[in-house]
Amino acid sequence: MRKPEPSSAGxxxxxxxxxxxxxxxxxxDDKLVNYMLxxxxxxxxxxxxxxGLQRCGKSCRLRWINYLRPDLKRGAFSPQEEALIIHLHSxxxxxxxQIAARLPGRTDNEIKNFWNSTIKKRIxxxxxxxxxxxxxxxxxxxxxxxGGLISMHEQGCIMPMMYMDSSLSSSSMQxxxxxxxxxxxHLLEHDxxxxxxxxxxxxxYIAQMGPDGDHDLFxxxxxxxxxxxxxxxxxxxxxxxxxxxTLHNNINRKENLARAGNCGEVEDxxxxxxxxxxxxxxxxxxxxxLLDFQVx
DNA sequence: AAGAATCGCAACCGCCCTTTT
DNA sequence: TAAAAGGGCGGTTGCGATTCT
Numbered sequence: 001m002r003k004p005e006p007s008s009a010g011x012x013x014x015x016x017x018x019x020x021x022x023x024x025x026x027x028x029d030d031k032l033v034n035y036m037l038x039x040x041x042x043x044x045x046x047x048x049x050x051x052g053l054q055r056c057g058k059s060c061r062l063r064w065i066n067y068l069r070p071d072l073k074r075g076a077f078s079p080q081e082e083a084l085i086i087h088l089h090s091x092x093x094x095x096x097x098q099i100a101a102r103l104p105g106r107t108d109n110e111i112k113n114f115w116n117s118t119i120k121k122r123i124x125x126x127x128x129x130x131x132x133x134x135x136x137x138x139x140x141x142x143x144x145x146x147g148g149l150i151s152m153h154e155q156g157c158i159m160p161m162m163y164m165d166s167s168l169s170s171s172s173m174q175x176x177x178x179x180x181x182x183x184x185x186h187l188l189e190h191d192x193x194x195x196x197x198x199x200x201x202x203x204x205y206i207a208q209m210g211p212d213g214d215h216d217l218f219x220x221x222x223x224x225x226x227x228x229x230x231x232x233x234x235x236x237x238x239x240x241x242x243x244x245x246t247l248h249n250n251i252n253r254k255e256n257l258a259r260a261g262n263c264g265e266v267e268d269x270x271x272x273x274x275x276x277x278x279x280x281x282x283x284x285x286x287x288x289x290l291l292d293f294q295v296x
Numbered sequence: 297a298a299g300a301a302t303c304g305c306a307a308c309c310g311c312c313c314t315t316t317t
Numbered sequence: 318t319a320a321a322a323g324g325g326c327g328g329t330t331g332c333g334a335t336t337c338t
Binding site for chain 2: 021022023024058059063066067109110113114118121
């Protein structure tokens with residue numbers, strides 16, 4: 001966090017054109033909230049000006065989106081949200097806004113911070129604690145995620161269990177494997193998938209979701225037939241040499257094309273591997289049933 | 297009890313893309 | 318068509334709080 005500028009926090013010092021930086025004062029928050037509730041979102045530089053804030057438009061936008069929006073869900077991430085973030089990250093990479101769009105009440109910044117502070121740390125600990133040479137395989141009872149993961153390892157299960165659901169077609173399996181192949185070089189990413197899969201098999205999760213498991217709902221076959229087509233037409237392109245950045249850059253390219261209105265003009269046969277349609281990729285995701293829960 | 301180390305997260309930075317002029 | 322402005326996004330910083338030694 002940054003200290004508030006020592007100047008006129010909350011005062012209408014319009015003679016001073018220097019924009020404030022740093023923490024927002026309660027008075028500034030009030031001004032922004034009142035303005036947004038009364039006038040709605042417009043041009044952000046206008047919002048800053050009309051609300052009487054000595055802030056740049058970007059700063060107002062960030063403050064509103066990340067902190068002041070009334071529909072924000074505050075508090076710690078639930079295990080369900082955590083698992084969903086991990087799952088979505090395995091598909092989307094560091095595209096936090098896309099991930100946030102599928103977690104109502106959460107912001108990209110929040111998810112990004114959560115990822116960088118909490119999840120990465122856990123995975124790091126996981127890697128060091130449960131490396132092949134590690135002799136101590138005992139699990140901490142307070143960490144159900146770890147518990148699930150460890151029992152999976154003990155069963156010698158390499159493919160993440162979340163991908164082993166019998167409802168999945170072989171093509172889906174193939175695509176899911178592909179999903180991991182694109183980033184084989186990154187142990188961290190692999191661990192994350194495994195980590196998430198451990199969660200789905202944890203006793204606590206099963207107890208919550210029921211023995212029949214809404215697993216199928218919770219972990220939908222994200223990689224669609226559309227993706228399978230892409231895989232088939234990928235031809236000689238080596239997925240092993242394709243890193244995550246390439247994949248995400250290509251998704252970005254496709255997204256930008258779509259935004260520019262060219263989506264329909266891109267013929268399938270012209271698409272190369274990686275130029276997958278993001279919305280197609282994600283079309284099964286938004287209906288996650290567990291998104292209705294509220295954080296305690 | 298106090299200093300050091302670590303964590304969590306709000307906010308800024310800089311780049312890129314889109315829209316407007 | 319080019320330049321400028323606006324907006325969005327991911328990466329990074331920095332500071333208060335918390336934990337550790």
